[in-house]
Amino acid sequence: MGLITMILALPFEMLRGYIIQPVVDRTHNTYDDYRNRTKQGVITTREVMIKLAILAFAAAIIIWMAVFMYIAFYYTYMPSIAHVRPVYMQFKTCEEIIGPCSFPQAHVLLTRKQQLLMVGQPYRISVNIYMPESEQNLRLGMFMVCAEMRDQRTRLRNHACRSAMLHYRSHLARTISTLVMSPLIIFGIKEETQQIPVEVFSSYEDDQENPVTDVFVEIQSKQIQFYSVTLHIIAHFTGLRYIMFHWPILSASIGIGANLFFIMTVSLLSWYHWSDSVWMEETRKRIRDRAEESRRKRAEVMSASSIGEKTFDDDEDISILEEKPMQFDDDSDIEELTGFSESEIRQRKPQLSETASS
Structure with missing residues (x-):
């Protein structure tokens, strides 16, 4: 009886497992994806509208600034007729x-x-x-x-x-x-x-x-x-005043256009500097880290040169010592810094090179 029931239920199980369930899962996933994309589209549209409003407001301010600058220049530069x-x-x-x-x-x-x-x-x-x-x-x-x-x-x-x-x-x-x-x-x-x-x-x-x-x-x-x-x-009137008086529309167009170009250039440079402030800060940090690392290595090399029995890491430290020897005024400074005289340091220099190569 149990075998017969299993045989009769097998087609329904296959139908449910291979046809109905995948279709239901696919439909549910499609609905969830559409709902998420709809929400994301609403959010994206709202952000676009806000950005457009900010852009329009900034453009209006820039245009009015250009017009005001030309009017101020006109009444300052042009005398009463x-x-x-x-x-x-x-x-x-x-x-x-x-x-x-x-x-x-x-x-x-x-x-x-x-x-x-x-x-x-x-x-x-x-x-x-x-x-x-x-x-x-x-x-x-x-x-x-x-x-x-x-x-x-x-x-x-x-x-x-x-x-x-x-x-x-x-x-x-x-x-x-x-x-x-x-x-x-x-x-x-x-x-x-x-x-x-x-x-x-x-x-x-x-x-x-x-x-x-x-x-x-x-x-x-x-x-x-x-x-x-x-x-x-x-x-x-002569020169620029003559042009501004006899061709006011042309001069106003050129003047306002020049002001717009100047203001837009300053605004774009300011925005670029503000947007790249994080990158610039990271660049400064990397430069400072490199400078600190370089100073640390120089300090280690200098300290190693003052100790005769120190083992060097590689040939680069020895080459630094060979290329840039320390300059001292007299033997007293050498003995005070290293504990050895200048002749002893010169005698120990080949030993330091052999120790580093080994």
Whole structure:
């Protein structure tokens, strides 16, 4: 009965042992592997997202640093393009005739404490006169405009005079222009005036020790008629300033790119140094161990040379003694260190070599 039961159960045991159990084990292992890989994938994705966020934050900081450095350099290196000051002309009146009895002149205050003009930067200084096309100004012809540059102590730094006059237009041209522009002239939109720019300094450079703070303007004509006068100080750019002013987008791209390259280089070198600090520390430790081992061997060799009966390990120690003998000032030092005289050490040297070779 037991044999029959065993025979009948044998196929089921083989089926369970060779088919069902391997399939179940394989399925269970596959499920465990998939679950582990899923967890590892979640962890890996989280780490990737964190690294990407840190990288984006660092990139944003680097870009803003590059932009800020260029803006700071621009406002430090580039001066103000233009300075405009109103000029309030003054003169003495006459009782006998209508009009001024002296040349119109004015004092223009540029600054009180700080330096207005950048040192080393040339400036164009001009006086703009708004004059009506009156009969008196047309008969006036040429006149002189003078300017004096003075420092805080009212000391004269520079002086110049230039000639000027109204732009000539014939009587027919003025008549046609008046007829065409008459509606605008009637409603006050346009006036019959001319702006006369007089450039008194074409390339003026300020002094750092004695900066200019005041400008004195004088029009050397008593018959002149004008509406207003303004002083214009315009920077005359050359070189890098000229490129930065006339091509701001190109210069900004190059400047920000150079700053990015510099900051990225410094950041990568810092990161490389920080990441390799362990390796560098291990390298230093190995160097120190080698140096300590070398010092220990030298100490052993030196101590062995001072003892006549010492047995050397190999020929290398003897060769060290032969190549680099100890230097002593006199026989007393030798006897004090080894207990033997120099002649005895020389006699014992062959014995030391035989002992080492044996």
